[in-house]
Amino acid sequence: xxxxxxxxxxxxxxxxxxxxxxxxxxxxxxxxxxxxxxxxxxxxxxxxxxxxxxxxxxxxxxxxxxxxxxxxxxxxxxxxxxxxxxxxxxxxxxxxxxxxxxxxxxxxxxxxxxxxxxxxxxxxxxxxxxxxxxxxxxxxxxxxxxxxxxxxxxxxxxxxxxxxxxxxxxxxxxxxxxxxxxxxxxxxxxxxxxxxxxxxxxxxxxxxxxxxxxxxxxxxxxxxxxxxxxxxxxxxxxxxxxxxxxxxxxxxxxxxxxxxxxxxxxxxxxxxxxxxxxxxxxxxxxxxxxxxxxxxxxxxxxxxxxxxxxxxxxxxxxxxxxxxxxxxxxxxxxxxxxxxxxxxxxxxxxxxxxxxxxxxxxxxxxxxxxxxxxxxxxxxxxxxxxxxxxxxxxxxxxxxxx
Numbered sequence: 287x288x289x290x291x292x293x294x295x296x297x298x299x300x301x302x303x304x305x306x307x308x309x310x311x312x313x314x315x316x317x318x319x320x321x322x323x324x325x326x327x328x329x330x331x332x333x334x335x336x337x338x339x340x341x342x343x344x345x346x347x348x349x350x351x352x353x354x355x356x357x358x359x360x361x362x363x364x365x366x367x368x369x370x371x372x373x374x375x376x377x378x379x380x381x382x383x384x385x386x387x388x389x390x391x392x393x394x395x396x397x398x399x400x401x402x403x404x405x406x407x408x409x410x411x412x413x414x415x416x417x418x419x420x421x422x423x424x425x426x427x428x429x430x431x432x433x434x435x436x437x438x439x440x441x442x443x444x445x446x447x448x449x450x451x452x453x454x455x456x457x458x459x460x461x462x463x464x465x466x467x468x469x470x471x472x473x474x475x476x477x478x479x480x481x482x483x484x485x486x487x488x489x490x491x492x493x494x495x496x497x498x499x500x501x502x503x504x505x506x507x508x509x510x511x512x513x514x515x516x517x518x519x520x521x522x523x524x525x526x527x528x529x530x531x532x533x534x535x536x537x538x539x540x541x542x543x544x545x546x547x548x549x550x551x552x553x554x555x556x557x558x559x560x561x562x563x564x565x566x567x568x569x570x571x572x573x574x575x576x577x578x579x580x581x582x583x584x585x586x587x588x589x590x591x592x593x594x595x596x597x598x599x600x601x602x603x604x605x606x607x608x609x610x611x612x613x614x615x616x617x618x619x620x621x622x623x624x625x626x627x628x629x630x631x632x633x634x635x636x637x638x639x640x641x642x643x644x645x646x647x648x649x650x651x652x653x654x655x656x657x658x659x660x661x662x663x664x665x666x667x668x669x670x671x672x673x674x675x676x677x678x679x680x681x682x683x684x685x686x687x688x
Contacts, residue, residue, distance in 0.1 A: 329502035471547035557680035
């Protein structure tokens with residue numbers, strides 16, 4: 287009898303354990319998604335740097351590598367953010383605020399490589415896709431900033447001198463947004479602006495995969511509108527990418543706020559760097575004004591902090607979310623969100639989804655269903671009446687290989 291009682295108790299315990307584990311598994315597989323709303327390594331977009339990164343000692347503030355970002359979840363609270371720099375062997379906690387922003391910094395050794403991961407856990411213990419944050423980071427003492435500064439000086443000198451041919455000599459023929467479009471845009475700038483005064487400071491340099499050099503910089507600018515005669519001044523921060531070619535570094539891409547070609551910001555910029563400043567913008571009729579720095583065309587701000595998440599494995603879809611100063615409650619029916627996709631970070635692009643205005647878009651496409659590859663997405667906002675559109679958002683990647 288005692289044996290039977292013991293057996294019954296054991297079975298009950300096993301059943302309870304199984305149920306508990308099943309409930310945990312179901313809970314862990316909920317629709318809640320955990321991701322980074324944005325992530326920067328020393329001021330340069332983390333997603334765009336590639337798998338291997340070289341940073342340069344001379345550009346490190348106080349010799350430190352600093353990772354800054356914002357963690358978010360769809361239906362829970364962020365519990366902790368951790369960073370590993372030794373391939374997940376150990377983890378250190380990042381400083382975090384209640385709104386999800388976090389920061390982690392350390393002083394790296396010259397010549398040493400760091401295998402970095404970022405882990406975000408909610409209060410239930412569920413985490414983000416940690417593998418997707420993998421970066422191999424090394425620090426070099428090469429004086430790369432002098433080379434990039436020389437290229438930037440040549441661009442600024444040609445732009446201030448309203449010399450389109452001299453300017454385009456510093457641009458890569460593979461310019462991400464099409465070199466011909468940039469050529470037309472700067473020529474239109476010169477017809478709209480007089481007395482161009484442009485100054486800049488390089489804040490950080492990083493070399494990503496493929497030999498591209500990512501540049502974060504601050505600028506101040508003054509121009510006189512040929513249409514109104516008014517002089518406008520602004521300042522801000524932005525990002526450039528240079529490709530290292532046989533003749534030296536060439537301009538490969540730029541983000542909003544643009545300092546070159548801003549009269550066609552929608553087609554020249556490959557993304558937007560969030561700023562708290564007001565910046566010079568050009569309307570379709572050539573009117574030059576000061577507006578929010580999110581990048582505006584025809585009064586429509588670009589989507590910012592675009593992020594991609596996978597709702598569930600093998601569902602052949604991807605969820606995109608972004609931030610905007612526009613109010614969805616008053617913009618629905620007046621605007622649409624257009625998402626474009628590509629197999630490469632810099633195109634060619636094709637439309638993947640178009641829907642009524644919302645800060646959340648679920649994309650289902652042939653690329654996602656058929657291509658086992660890393661896919662890239664960007665978004666813009668289009669006004670239904672008239673068809674004007676905002677500049678593009680930042681570009682995000684989505685690993686569709688698994």
